[in-house]
Amino acid sequence: MNVEITDLTRRFGRVRAVAGVSLQAGPGVLGLLGPNGAGKTTLLRTLATVISPSSGRIRLLGRDPGAHRQRREIRRRLGYVPQNLGYYPGFTVVEFVEYFALLKEMPPATVSRAVASTVERVGLGDKATAKLRTLSGGMLRRVAIAQGIVNEPELLLLDEPTAGLDPELRVEFRALLRELGQRATVVVSTHLVEDVGSACARVALMDRGRVVFHGTPAELSARAEGTNAAGDAPLERGYSAVLAESRS
Amino acid sequence: MTPARAPSRPPALRLIRMHLISRHVPAAVAVMLACGIALRIALHWRWNTYGALQLPLMIETACAVTVAMAAASPFGEPERAAGRWLPWLRLGVAVALTAIAAGALAAAGTGGAHLAGGAPAVLRNLAGLTGIGLLCAATLRGALAWTGPVAYMMIAVYALYTRWHGPAQSTPWIWPARPPHDLRAALCAALVFAAGAVVVTVRGARDPNDD
Numbered sequence: 001m002n003v004e005i006t007d008l009t010r011r012f013g014r015v016r017a018v019a020g021v022s023l024q025a026g027p028g029v030l031g032l033l034g035p036n037g038a039g040k041t042t043l044l045r046t047l048a049t050v051i052s053p054s055s056g057r058i059r060l061l062g063r064d065p066g067a068h069r070q071r072r073e074i075r076r077r078l079g080y081v082p083q084n085l086g087y088y089p090g091f092t093v094v095e096f097v098e099y100f101a102l103l104k105e106m107p108p109a110t111v112s113r114a115v116a117s118t119v120e121r122v123g124l125g126d127k128a129t130a131k132l133r134t135l136s137g138g139m140l141r142r143v144a145i146a147q148g149i150v151n152e153p154e155l156l157l158l159d160e161p162t163a164g165l166d167p168e169l170r171v172e173f174r175a176l177l178r179e180l181g182q183r184a185t186v187v188v189s190t191h192l193v194e195d196v197g198s199a200c201a202r203v204a205l206m207d208r209g210r211v212v213f214h215g216t217p218a219e220l221s222a223r224a225e226g227t228n229a230a231g232d233a234p235l236e237r238g239y240s241a242v243l244a245e246s247r248s
Numbered sequence: 249m250t251p252a253r254a255p256s257r258p259p260a261l262r263l264i265r266m267h268l269i270s271r272h273v274p275a276a277v278a279v280m281l282a283c284g285i286a287l288r289i290a291l292h293w294r295w296n297t298y299g300a301l302q303l304p305l306m307i308e309t310a311c312a313v314t315v316a317m318a319a320a321s322p323f324g325e326p327e328r329a330a331g332r333w334l335p336w337l338r339l340g341v342a343v344a345l346t347a348i349a350a351g352a353l354a355a356a357g358t359g360g361a362h363l364a365g366g367a368p369a370v371l372r373n374l375a376g377l378t379g380i381g382l383l384c385a386a387t388l389r390g391a392l393a394w395t396g397p398v399a400y401m402m403i404a405v406y407a408l409y410t411r412w413h414g415p416a417q418s419t420p421w422i423w424p425a426r427p428p429h430d431l432r433a434a435l436c437a438a439l440v441f442a443a444g445a446v447v448v449t450v451r452g453a454r455d456p457n458d459d
Contacts, residue, residue, distance in 0.1 A: 048325065048326075050329050072332050075330055076331060078330075080326050081326070082324065086322045088269070088270040091266070091270070095266060099263070099267075099270070103263065104331050105331045108258070144326075147326060
């Protein structure tokens with residue numbers, strides 16, 4: 001298992017953003033669903049080694065992120081795309097992706113080729129030398145994804161990656177997700193159940209800091225059977241049914 | 249498709265270059281050189297005792313704020329989650345910019361210009377103020393790094409005033425109000441600089457998304 005979380009809790013003052021989450025994930029795409037404030041982003045930030053847990057245990061890629069040396073090893077193999085990534089507007093697309101490739105200690109001989117192929121992979125080959133300040137919001141989102149995947153991460157964490165992408169790009173991105181999930185563990189936090197239905201092998205549904213469902217998209221859809229759960233698609237109805245059940 | 253430009257420098261140098269650019273280091277160096285020139289010009293004028301002490305302190309504060317604000321990262325969390333070089337890059341930027349500022353201000357006081365306290369006072373005041381700025385960057389955020397040095401400068405200006413209008417504020421923690429060769433004041437300033445440098449090295453400037 002590349003992600004092993006046991007009874008993880010993260011507090012911000014008196015607020016428990018993540019409350020006793022246990023979860024395991026191997027290679028493949030895991031969708032993290034949930035309403036606003038469910039704790040998805042906090043869980044992803046914890047997995048990204050950006051914040052440390054208040055209690056509980058995490059092992060990522062077989063290593064303990066609490067130990068300095070092991071955390072370093074994890075970070076070299078990690079890709080992280082947060083909801084809001086900052087940019088230095090004077091960088092070109094290539095410079096931005098290369099900066100992260102170098103920070104992630106990729107072998108120097110491979111950096112140039114990896115950067116060029118990653119920029120192509122996210123569909124920005126014709127914008128490789130464009131300054132970031134000249135790009136649209138959707139293009140910047142793709143640049144953010146490029147920095148996350150440039151090192152061929154074994155663990156990729158994506159927070160609302162399709163926000164700001166047009167439908168065509170969203171479809172392309174889901175294909176990219178499926179491809180990445182064949183080699184790596186990909187955890188995607190999203191509000192969009194379509195993303196989960198088409199790209200994720202497994203789903204974890206969070207509410208109020210807890211994981212209230214963990215299974216396949218088909219199992220989530222099946223939870224709506226025999227209920228009056230709201231939603232336009234089976235997954236949406238399953239989502240609503242699980243949330244209603246957990247809150248009752 | 250536009251082909252990606254082949255890198256012309258070794259990867260380590262490219263990483264350092266991009267880090268410096270992302271932290272606005274060229275602009276920061278320009279500000280420091282401008283501060284040095286401004287101080288040099290100002291020292292040719294006649295100042296009363298207060299002015300001779302307070303003017304360099306204000307320029308030192310401007311330099312310290314510049315160093316501290318350069319600690320802010322435009323990239324946020326993904327940069328913090330990437331590898332082991334970032335802390336060393338942060339430390340390098342803070343120390344190099346402080347050294348450049350100290351050099352620019354000390355040079356302004358050479359060649360017949362009378363800089364109150366001389367180079368030792370400049371170095372002490374600048375280091376201490378920079379340490380305060382770096383601590384503010386780490387605890388508040390880069391954009392608010394100016395608050396600590398400016399507040400401290402106001403306290404120091406008052407302390408300088410009390411040297412002639414007692415009761416004198418004489419704690420070594422207000423180092424600008426102490427004589428340039430006061431060892432305890434120099435140690436306090438050095439301690440604050442070291443604390444700021446360590447905190448910024450380990451944590452970096454606080455990100456707006458931080459809890």
